[in-house]
Each structure stands twice: as structure tokens, then as C-alpha cells.
Amino acid sequence: MPLIPSTYDPPFYFKNGHLSTIYSGVLRKVSGLSQKRERIILPDSDFLDVDWSFSNQTSNKVIILIHGLEGSAQRPYITGSAKHANLSGIDACAINLRSCSGTPNALFRSYHSGATEDLESVINHILSKNKYAQIFIKGFSLGGNLVLKYLGEKRKLPPELKGAVAVSVPCDLHSSLKELLKPKNALYAIRFKKHLIEKLRAKQQLFPDKISDKEILSIKTLKDFDDVYTSKAHGFIDAIDYYTKSSCLSFLPNIKVPTLIINSKNDSFLGPECYPKKEAQENENLHLEIPNYGGHVGFFGVKNTTYTEKRSIDFIKEFL
Known part of the structure; x- marks a missing residue:
């Protein structure tokens, strides 16, 4: 069309x-x-x-x-x-x-x-x-x-x-992720990451054996969040694998x-x-x-x- x-x-x-x-x-x-x-x-x-x-x-x-x-x-x-x-x-x-x-x-x-x-x-x-x-x-x-x-x-x-x-x-999730990591979107990215980490901390209380403090502290960007949590919790190899298969x-x-x-x-x-x-x-x-x-x-x-x-x-x- x-x-x-x-x-x-x-x-x-x-x-x-x-x-x-x-x-x-x-x-x-x-x-x-x-x-x-x-x-x-x-x-x-x-x-x-x-x-x-x-x-x-x-x-x-x-x-x-x-x-x-x-x-x-x-x-x-x-x-x-x-x-x-x-x-x-x-x-x-x-x-x-x-x-x-x-x-x-x-x-x-x-x-x-x-x-x-x-x-x-x-x-x-x-x-x-x-x-x-x-x-x-x-x-x-x-x-x-x-x-x-x-x-x-x-x-x-x-x-x-x-x-x-x-x-x-x-x-294309990876294309979008690259835009979110640019300075023009810094405030949005910080806001998203804050909420996501708050939920991950709550998840850690329920599943302490599946996510460590060290892993959470290693999350500096939204891509890090997808490497540390999203991909691993949902059967993907890493963030890029998640973006590729889910786009x-x-x-x-x-x-x-x-x-x-x-x-x-x-x-x-x-x-x-x-x-x-x-x-x-x-x-x-x-x-x-x-x-x-x-x-x-x-x-x-x-x-x-x-x-x-x-x-x-x-x-x-x-x-x-």
C-alpha cells in the first residue's frame, strides 16, 4: 500500500x-x-x-x-x-x-x-x-x-x-535504542531506566537467587538493562539477540x-x-x-x- x-x-x-x-x-x-x-x-x-x-x-x-x-x-x-x-x-x-x-x-x-x-x-x-x-x-x-x-x-x-x-x-528496536542513547533523549532514557531498575529491585526481593546487586549496579544504560535482565529473563542470548528477534x-x-x-x-x-x-x-x-x-x-x-x-x-x- x-x-x-x-x-x-x-x-x-x-x-x-x-x-x-x-x-x-x-x-x-x-x-x-x-x-x-x-x-x-x-x-x-x-x-x-x-x-x-x-x-x-x-x-x-x-x-x-x-x-x-x-x-x-x-x-x-x-x-x-x-x-x-x-x-x-x-x-x-x-x-x-x-x-x-x-x-x-x-x-x-x-x-x-x-x-x-x-x-x-x-x-x-x-x-x-x-x-x-x-x-x-x-x-x-x-x-x-x-x-x-x-x-x-x-x-x-x-x-x-x-x-x-x-x-x-x-x-527496529536496535535502531530505536541507538536514538534513545543519544544526548537529545537523555532525560527520557534516565526516566525509563529509573523506573525499570525500581521494578528490578522489587523483582530481586522475590527472586534473590536470580539477580544480584552487582548485576543491577552494572546497569548504566537501557541497553545494559536489556543485557542484564530482559534478555536473560526471557530466553534471549543478549540485548542484540532480543532486539533482532523481537523487532x-x-x-x-x-x-x-x-x-x-x-x-x-x-x-x-x-x-x-x-x-x-x-x-x-x-x-x-x-x-x-x-x-x-x-x-x-x-x-x-x-x-x-x-x-x-x-x-x-x-x-x-x-x-x-
Whole structure:
């Protein structure tokens, strides 16, 4: 599918990528959404907490929402997406990835960019209720990579799964990591690392034989975290092996359902390899939109509804 021209043109001050990113992640507030939590027991005996919100009308459609690195179902980009979906007649199931719901998960492992088995478990759980005829998925950043990898893996997708949207996606994880380690992103990287190490310290209390103080103290960068914990806890050789096997980029040619990727040109988290133009041009199911502005999961919009929230529902409605 050829690249989709973008109509996104925010106010002047939100044309700055960093301001757009910070406003969305730190300053934006979303009100008027009621969520109901459900705990799903996973096949490996661990659990996921999901937060449901519902349309005012009876709906046979649901959108599954997946947050990014160290996010949760309460982040404004998730609650904003859920609220706009509900107002559009679509129920929303917002996933809190393992250890992201406020309660540590039960196992030494946690979540990561390629852990599509957890998304599959949520979809199977929803299907077991036999309530929804149409399922859509929307992921942000790490969650977007999860969505695209899930769609492109060689599995039989349920016929109820009609389409997907992925926003600010690090399609090549190593390319994105290299951007995050640059001085321009130092404050973001420090923030991410702080939260990740706090969770790793909590994990150490539960599994003292699996991670040592020395190993934790050796973590100076996000790549170090993936070398010390992410790769080892999830069956990869090292960080590079994790990035290679978990990046969605190589899975994009296999996507068989209508899928929209929105990656802004001024997203400071994304390297050149994160804009899959060739893959989109060669796959009729893959729609790639590259707005000039938006930052990372930014996309400021009027009346507290972001451009990607509106754009996602418009895209989904094309296939209802």
C-alpha cells in the first residue's frame, strides 16, 4: 500500500516534537472515563490485569489497547483512546502488561517488546466470552511493536480480528535504542531506566537467587538493562539477540489484516529503520502514515482528543 499522506497540522508550539511528547506523557489529563478491572490468569500461571470501559450502547465491537514501555492502562494516551472508542460505539479492553497494573507479576519474567503470547492470551480470553463479532487492536510504542509482531507471526488469526493501528512504533528496536542513547533523549532514557531498575529491585526481593546487586549496579544504560535482565529473563542470548528477534520489522510482510502505522517524522525515539516504507509499499494490508509532527505518542488535538485517537477510529470504521 502506498504511503498515506497525512493531514496532521497542529498549533505552532506543538510542532516541536519534544513539547508534543512531554505534554502527552506528563501534562495531559483525561476525565470522564469509567474503567472496570479484570484479572486474567495466563497459561504459565502468571496474570495480567485489564481495564474495561464500555460504550453507552450495546456493542459487538471491542478494541484492545496496549501501552508502551513502563506505561499502564491509566496513561492518558490509553484512557483517551478508550474514551474516544466508547463514544464511537466500541468497547475498550486496555491491557496492563505484566507488572504494570500496580501489582508485581508472579514470575521472574515480565513483559517485553516481543511477548506476543500475552496478547494472544487476552484475545483468546475475550473470544471465550463469545460477545464480540469484531476485534481491533491498537498499540503504542512498545505496544505497537507487539501488535505488529503478533499480526505478522505465522499463526492463524481469529476471524473476528478485523484490523489494527500502531502508533509511534520502534519497528527496529536496535535502531530505536541507538536514538534513545543519544544526548537529545537523555532525560527520557534516565526516566525509563529509573523506573525499570525500581521494578528490578522489587523483582530481586522475590527472586534473590536470580539477580544480584552487582548485576543491577552494572546497569548504566537501557541497553545494559536489556543485557542484564530482559534478555536473560526471557530466553534471549543478549540485548542484540532480543532486539533482532523481537523487532516487528521482519514480520510486516506477513500481515494479512488492514493495519495502520502512524510514526511522526519528528519522533526523537525512532531511527531511520523505524519507518517501514518499503514494507508498506509491498503489502496491500499495511498503511503507513508519516506526519511531519507529533513527537513520540504526542499528536496534540483540539478538545483533548488527539489526532491519532480520531484517525484510528476513522481507519477502523472503514472496515466495520
